Amino acid sequence: MKLLGISGTLVGTKTCILVEQVLVEAKRICPEVDIQLLDLKDYQVEFCDGRQQSSYNEDTQKVIELVSVADCYVIGTPIFQGSITGxxxxxxxxISPQALRHKVMGFVANGGTYQHYLVIENQLKPIASFFRAFVAPGSVYAHTDHFNEKNELVDPEVRERVAQLAWEVVHMHWSLKSGGVHAHR
Known part of the structure; x- marks a missing residue:
């Protein structure tokens, strides 16, 4: 099982920290999980304009490939102006819709106001629905106050939600793979 964590921002560190913590927890829960972090700020991803994948730069093609071959995901974003990042x-x-179909996604987000937690429900989950992906029932939203001055996640309730999300993503993937929808395609 390949679990890809995606830090969907070009700035800051809190999103990446949240995604990494879910990945580490998933590995602790299930040591055979192959975890990988895709931090978008490490790549020069071109804007999508409808052309063939082969005509994008190497970084863009690599990112598309990493996402396409993963079995499940933890996707993170900071919330800017009430929305996910561009x-x-x-x-x-x-990403081709077929690449994400019937794969499990878990979501994490962080922001400066407590109201932004709704972006997971109102924006990320509908995107997952478009891809016909399965979404973990829980999610993690962390406010700036949940981190200390070293950007370490210190809030015990948020840390517990991180652990729960990791369990949900791993459990859902294995449950579906062992006889659910994959057996009936």
């Missing part, structure tokens, strides 16, 4: 939306636009 970088993450661009990534979704680059």
């Amino acid at each position: 970088a993450l939306k661009n990534l979704f636009d680059l």
